[in-house]
Amino acid sequence: MGNQPFRILDCALIAIATGQKAQNLREFRDILKNIHSGSIYYHFWGGLLHPHFDEPEFQNDFAVWAARDLHDLKIAEELSIIDPNIFRDIDDLRQEVIEIIEERLYASEHVPWVKAGHEFHFIRSQIVIFDSGITYDNPRKLAEAIPKMSLGSIFFHFIDARRRTPESKNDFSAWLSGFNDKYTSMISGLDEIDPYFTTLNELRQEIYNVFNNYFKGGRNGKSA
Amino acid sequence: MENLLEQYSKIVGVEVINHIRQLANPLKGARILHVNSTKVGGGVAEILNRLIPLKRELGIDAEWEVITGEKEFYQCTKKMHNSLQGDRDDISSDLLAVYEKTNQENCERLREKLEQADVVFIHDPQPAAFLHFCKNRKGKWVWRCHIDVSHPYRPVWKYLREFVKDYDASIWSLSAFAQSLSHPLYLITPSIDPLSEKNIELPEKEISGFLDSWNIRRDCPIITQISRFDRFKDPIGVIQSYRLVKNYVPVQLVLAGGGATDDPEGEEVLREVRAFAEDDPDIHILELPPDAHRAINALQRGSDIIIQKSLKEGFGLTVTEGLWKGKPVIGGDVGGIKLQVINHHCGFRVNTPEGAAMRIRYLLKHRDIMETMGMNARQLVLDNYLITRHLREYLTLVVALLLGSEEKIELNYPSH
Numbered sequence: 001m002g003n004q005p006f007r008i009l010d011c012a013l014i015a016i017a018t019g020q021k022a023q024n025l026r027e028f029r030d031i032l033k034n035i036h037s038g039s040i041y042y043h044f045w046g047g048l049l050h051p052h053f054d055e056p057e058f059q060n061d062f063a064v065w066a067a068r069d070l071h072d073l074k075i076a077e078e079l080s081i082i083d084p085n086i087f088r089d090i091d092d093l094r095q096e097v098i099e100i101i102e103e104r105l106y107a108s109e110h111v112p113w114v115k116a117g118h119e120f121h122f123i124r125s126q127i128v129i130f131d132s133g134i135t136y137d138n139p140r141k142l143a144e145a146i147p148k149m150s151l152g153s154i155f156f157h158f159i160d161a162r163r164r165t166p167e168s169k170n171d172f173s174a175w176l177s178g179f180n181d182k183y184t185s186m187i188s189g190l191d192e193i194d195p196y197f198t199t200l201n202e203l204r205q206e207i208y209n210v211f212n213n214y215f216k217g218g219r220n221g222k223s224a
Numbered sequence: 225m226e227n228l229l230e231q232y233s234k235i236v237g238v239e240v241i242n243h244i245r246q247l248a249n250p251l252k253g254a255r256i257l258h259v260n261s262t263k264v265g266g267g268v269a270e271i272l273n274r275l276i277p278l279k280r281e282l283g284i285d286a287e288w289e290v291i292t293g294e295k296e297f298y299q300c301t302k303k304m305h306n307s308l309q310g311d312r313d314d315i316s317s318d319l320l321a322v323y324e325k326t327n328q329e330n331c332e333r334l335r336e337k338l339e340q341a342d343v344v345f346i347h348d349p350q351p352a353a354f355l356h357f358c359k360n361r362k363g364k365w366v367w368r369c370h371i372d373v374s375h376p377y378r379p380v381w382k383y384l385r386e387f388v389k390d391y392d393a394s395i396w397s398l399s400a401f402a403q404s405l406s407h408p409l410y411l412i413t414p415s416i417d418p419l420s421e422k423n424i425e426l427p428e429k430e431i432s433g434f435l436d437s438w439n440i441r442r443d444c445p446i447i448t449q450i451s452r453f454d455r456f457k458d459p460i461g462v463i464q465s466y467r468l469v470k471n472y473v474p475v476q477l478v479l480a481g482g483g484a485t486d487d488p489e490g491e492e493v494l495r496e497v498r499a500f501a502e503d504d505p506d507i508h509i510l511e512l513p514p515d516a517h518r519a520i521n522a523l524q525r526g527s528d529i530i531i532q533k534s535l536k537e538g539f540g541l542t543v544t545e546g547l548w549k550g551k552p553v554i555g556g557d558v559g560g561i562k563l564q565v566i567n568h569h570c571g572f573r574v575n576t577p578e579g580a581a582m583r584i585r586y587l588l589k590h591r592d593i594m595e596t597m598g599m600n601a602r603q604l605v606l607d608n609y610l611i612t613r614h615l616r617e618y619l620t621l622v623v624a625l626l627l628g629s630e631e632k633i634e635l636n637y638p639s640h
Binding site: 123 | 412
């Protein structure tokens, strides 16, 4: 096949307090300008790997804070719709957030504040990436393994991949591209998955569905 | 017989356990030492009781040591504990001298293990001065703070800070608790053990047996708060709430406290609570021994609503336990309770006895909502607050400490 086997990697995340906290929107913007890029990453993506309780109403920690603590639903909605995938790097993403906040500050008569105890605490993370020792050279076998993959593996291969692959793709699509055009429709299916507005459990199921539909011939009649 | 990890895989899933095994691979043979101040009673001892065997099963050479001290030492550390939670209580220089001397003596006793360990976890303020007396340490040292230190009494924190600042890292239960220090401030929420006596499923007969033995009736709603007899847990406020409910709905209140060997204030608070309860036959004040785990389990399972009306709280493991048993929880709007009790999802957070009373009445009137909240509650704990998640985060932290300090640590692997 001329393609390297797909090696299942896994990752685990640990959160670290930066010690920086904001009590109002202006402080929030000022801290954002200089905060460690890992903190921006954590607050956009880390939610998938750290405890959260219910269906997230807003899609990143900044938006959640704006809604629940600042009680500013307008900015919460604007922050929530930011798609971190479309930015070239974290600094572009940082700039987008800052601009949204600046517009809001410009349009507001008062700087929105939160009461004591409800400040936004900036957190960053460390991610440990490790090898599961499992490899697959056949996409069909990989498909069978997906339901048993850890959520850390799903995060690494589907979410984290976007910031380390040249075209911001997921690892599954990148690997399948190495089989010439054989799996084009499956790659399209994977690329169409919106990794936002979901949990890692659901994401694992969506990825499995794409693989499974392909091999069952359900997607476009193709079979491998 | 199944090993521990296999038993946990039946609750959390095989993939979760495989993930933990792989993460632990590079740590096989590493010497990890935990030190705290009590073997029994309190959340820390309960967590260590299970984390240590789990780490050993993963091939890590994990050990747990407990410091010993005289009455004055515990008086000092209790004051320290309260001051770190915000009490404006100065500690005399005599007591601080006892604190330092006790740390030095214990450090001497454990010197060999402390110096040889690859990683040392020191839990809470009691043994925090160990590092100061262990000059030839080889490994990384981590101070684990289980207390709500969001608004500490500054003179006491400043004193303790001198001992804590030289650690390689510290761990805090919530970001709001983390104090400014120059080393990494890791965030790890505590957890409960679903296989422990306190959390395993119990036969209905056993639950009834326990309740009968305390004359608690099954035909009248039971509201329970389980915690040490400690003013920060606001047992008096709980009785006030109960009285406000009792005016409208028949209800029983259970206040059950397990003692901890490092808490000298408990007896005094217990006396105050008994006096305030005024021999009301529907208020059951139970003084349980520290190992009454099955009894506590039965109480939580036999209750309709769990209450934890703390005024200050570290994380609040009794809340987690209640949620795991599928009970709605009414908790104080403080500390880790804010993270666990999601309003209208698995219970309610309250700020006053009146608030607690209102929510109790609401829930008792809407049994269907109580049931839905109970299901949400159990799922919340399954996803976030079991010991397997806690173990994973400890392992991640140790790997990060020993094998790299970057944002992304790649344990050698070839690319695709």
